[in-house]
Amino acid sequence: MAVSRTRKKKKNRSNKPPQQSASTPRDTMVPALPGIQPSGPAAEQASEDDRAWFDLHPGESVRVRQAFPGEHEEHLSANGWAPLAPTQKLATVVVQAKPGRRLRIPFKVVTTELADQDLTTGQLDAVRAEWEAGDQTMPVKNSRGETVDMVKLFRMAMSGEPPTAANLKACLLRS
Numbered sequence: 001m002a003v004s005r006t007r008k009k010k011k012n013r014s015n016k017p018p019q020q021s022a023s024t025p026r027d028t029m030v031p032a033l034p035g036i037q038p039s040g041p042a043a044e045q046a047s048e049d050d051r052a053w054f055d056l057h058p059g060e061s062v063r064v065r066q067a068f069p070g071e072h073e074e075h076l077s078a079n080g081w082a083p084l085a086p087t088q089k090l091a092t093v094v095v096q097a098k099p100g101r102r103l104r105i106p107f108k109v110v111t112t113e114l115a116d117q118d119l120t121t122g123q124l125d126a127v128r129a130e131w132e133a134g135d136q137t138m139p140v141k142n143s144r145g146e147t148v149d150m151v152k153l154f155r156m157a158m159s160g161e162p163p164t165a166a167n168l169k170a171c172l173l174r175s
Contacts, residue, residue: 090109
């Protein structure tokens with residue numbers, strides 16, 4: 001007795017996500033963490049924009065840009081920054097550990113003169129200078145209440161270093 005095509009398709013269906021081979025190009029970000037990594041259409045648009053920018057600037061590992069509308073709403077709300085005034089714009093620092101592996105950090109709220117005005121190149125350069133002059137950390141509380149440097153942890157994970165206790169302890173920040 002022949003198995004119908006429909007039944008055969010259902011039989012072979014799996015709930016597992018498709019496996020990616022080592023040669024499959026991936027353009028992903030760190031898995032979404034509540035209040036840290038954005039998700040949704042704005043995040044997808046930002047991810048594609050960042051991918052294109054880093055493709056055009058292969059020697060760069062840091063980019064500073066204006067956040068896309070809605071890109072970091074969860075983070076802003078969780079930190080009591082939302083909603084921003086119409087003249088306030090969020091500068092985002094994008095750190096790329098290797099192609100396709102980026103961390104987007106909502107870094108600073110910058111004020112423009114007009115509501116419909118984007119951040120200028122000068123304002124973005126000033127934010128980048130502030131980022132580079134600072135400690136370049138992204139403090140986040142882990143499940144044990146410890147403060148972790150998310151940027152350091154991200155770079156470590158993307159470098160291929162094994163997650164040993166000593167390596168993870170090096171990512172803790174002193175309170």
